Amino acid sequence: MSTRVFLVEGLLVVGLAAMGLFEGLKINQNESVLSEPVGPGWYIISLSAMLLICGVFSMYSWFRESKRACKSLEEGVKGAERISLSHYAGPAVIGTLALVAYTVMLPIVGYLVSTMLFFVFSLRIFGEKPWLRCIVIGILLGLAFYCGFVVLGQVQMP
Amino acid sequence: MDYGLWEGMLLALKPVTLGWAFIGCLLGTVVGVLPGLGPAATIALLLPLVIPLDATNAIVCICAICYGAMYGGSTTSILMNVPGEASSVVTCLDGYPMTKKGRAGEALAMSAIGSFIAGTGGVILLSFVALPLATFGLMFGAPEFFGLITFSLSAMVAFSGRNLRKGLATGIIGMLLSTVGLDPMTGKDRFTFGFTGLMRGIDVIPVLMGLFGITEVLSSGQKGVLQVYEGALGHMIPRGKELIKGLKASLRGSAIGLGLGLLPGMFPSVVSFICYDIERKISKYPELFGTGCIEGVASVEACNNAVVQAGIIPLLSFGIPTTPVYAMLLAVFTIHGFQPGPLLFIKNPDMVWTIIASMYIGNAILLILNLPLVGLWARFAKIPYRYLGPSIIGICVIGSYSVRNTLFDVWTMLIFGIIGFIMKSRDWPVPPMILGFILGPMFELYLRQSLQMSAGSTGIFFTRPICLAFLVLTVAVLILTQTIFRKTPKQYIDPDAL
Numbered sequence: 001m002s003t004r005v006f007l008v009e010g011l012l013v014v015g016l017a018a019m020g021l022f023e024g025l026k027i028n029q030n031e032s033v034l035s036e037p038v039g040p041g042w043y044i045i046s047l048s049a050m051l052l053i054c055g056v057f058s059m060y061s062w063f064r065e066s067k068r069a070c071k072s073l074e075e076g077v078k079g080a081e082r083i084s085l086s087h088y089a090g091p092a093v094i095g096t097l098a099l100v101a102y103t104v105m106l107p108i109v110g111y112l113v114s115t116m117l118f119f120v121f122s123l124r125i126f127g128e129k130p131w132l133r134c135i136v137i138g139i140l141l142g143l144a145f146y147c148g149f150v151v152l153g154q155v156q157m158p
Numbered sequence: 159m160d161y162g163l164w165e166g167m168l169l170a171l172k173p174v175t176l177g178w179a180f181i182g183c184l185l186g187t188v189v190g191v192l193p194g195l196g197p198a199a200t201i202a203l204l205l206p207l208v209i210p211l212d213a214t215n216a217i218v219c220i221c222a223i224c225y226g227a228m229y230g231g232s233t234t235s236i237l238m239n240v241p242g243e244a245s246s247v248v249t250c251l252d253g254y255p256m257t258k259k260g261r262a263g264e265a266l267a268m269s270a271i272g273s274f275i276a277g278t279g280g281v282i283l284l285s286f287v288a289l290p291l292a293t294f295g296l297m298f299g300a301p302e303f304f305g306l307i308t309f310s311l312s313a314m315v316a317f318s319g320r321n322l323r324k325g326l327a328t329g330i331i332g333m334l335l336s337t338v339g340l341d342p343m344t345g346k347d348r349f350t351f352g353f354t355g356l357m358r359g360i361d362v363i364p365v366l367m368g369l370f371g372i373t374e375v376l377s378s379g380q381k382g383v384l385q386v387y388e389g390a391l392g393h394m395i396p397r398g399k400e401l402i403k404g405l406k407a408s409l410r411g412s413a414i415g416l417g418l419g420l421l422p423g424m425f426p427s428v429v430s431f432i433c434y435d436i437e438r439k440i441s442k443y444p445e446l447f448g449t450g451c452i453e454g455v456a457s458v459e460a461c462n463n464a465v466v467q468a469g470i471i472p473l474l475s476f477g478i479p480t481t482p483v484y485a486m487l488l489a490v491f492t493i494h495g496f497q498p499g500p501l502l503f504i505k506n507p508d509m510v511w512t513i514i515a516s517m518y519i520g521n522a523i524l525l526i527l528n529l530p531l532v533g534l535w536a537r538f539a540k541i542p543y544r545y546l547g548p549s550i551i552g553i554c555v556i557g558s559y560s561v562r563n564t565l566f567d568v569w570t571m572l573i574f575g576i577i578g579f580i581m582k583s584r585d586w587p588v589p590p591m592i593l594g595f596i597l598g599p600m601f602e603l604y605l606r607q608s609l610q611m612s613a614g615s616t617g618i619f620f621t622r623p624i625c626l627a628f629l630v631l632t633v634a635v636l637i638l639t640q641t642i643f644r645k646t647p648k649q650y651i652d653p654d655a656l
Contacts, residue, residue: 023348043337044348054330058324100572102555103569106565106568118548123545126544155556155560
């Protein structure tokens, strides 16, 4: 499990670097080089090359660490680390989904209604217990935000 | 009209400006008291509300939030052994033991007095040093500014903590993100993938909202209510020898903070640990440190505030931020159409001196305001996170949407919030990304201009003495920060600190 997570991280960094290299080369091919001595895409190419080096070094060192960790596990050494991602799930994932739903609803039902709904559900996610309390506080909080920012603060919202 | 500190003081005492300094101090103190919500996150959340203000008032308010947060963070450190800010961690070491001995009032008072002394020292330093530095900066061309930005970017390494590879990677990713949109020289699109929304580039405010606000809420959802100290505060002012010891320690802490705070990447938690270590080593009774020693509180709190004060000198004089908070201040200047640096002193001396004077006034406000209200501030920490979290998200959504009245920015905020949460979970530091994102455009501009001047030769950076000096300083600071970090205990190196 730990090797896979580190590998994914390393591949992401290398992937971003590759995207940057591709974009930089594309710019240099398309642009006239008269304006700059080495082409306008070289800045992106340079940054991406440095990122690629960081990514490759990271993958190598993480791979080395994970081999060591696996070897410790095989030898039954106490305290050998297994990194589990399961403790990152739960409230954070639900919170993220609530945020996505809020953003999708904003232009559909408007700021006031979507904000009230969001506050009701997020209070529940954060641990407020009776649903009635979540609904009452969520509606009041949504109204307070609407009055404070949209009405008094003149902030334009959907 | 010639402007100086006196003229700045008169402008800073105008009711509107004074009012915004007061509001900033209040907000900063409240935020400082709330564990988990730091000055950087607060400034990110308040940016959309502060930006419509006049530039001077916006900067005054944000500066007040910074040093207000420093003081607020010490309140919970002293009363509850819970640091309100990353920089207040060291205050817990002697602050809370003083509370347990019934000397909470003395600890809080010494914290406020020490902060005021540091603030005064900072303003004096600023008054004498900022203008000569700015005058020196008038000699700068594109290569010199490139050297200066590189010096500032060296903070990326410091903000990586002990994970250099990850910090450099996130910093470079931040710089690449800043290239999204139109090339400043050729006008051609970069990394837009055909989306018109990306042609305008990625705005800094949704990024900050996401990386600080949303990330913080997603990471902190499990927080409960803290127990507030309900016991007696004891004497509110230290007396006799204790007061003298505290004052001397405050002066030492101020000197250390002002000196090291000028360097990029010297965030308060590390500098305050250095200060505490020095104070313990020079003390006649080092064994008393950790048991409720007033020097341990006074020097650290003075040092914290001094670092904040010192950090604004490079920003005002050269236009380079040394921490992500000052990078956000730079963004506020830019949004209002001002470029901090040498020319700001010439073109807008009234603004500069008003900001400098308001920092002094703000510290005085904190001293007068906070001691009588310390009980109230401590109670703010009792607000359950289940109310605070959704409110922070609500503010982030409003703040992101109001920038350009487009949902694209709200989605940007959300995506960066998720990215920030994953980064935090996987121990990838966020501040280097912020620094790279904000400084990236300037770095690119001065680099490309310099290379155009030299027809592509990089020798220009080594033949111009000022540029070469900055590059040498960059290497020196990198070595210094890594040496310091190796000696600093891991819990004081918080890459997500101020």
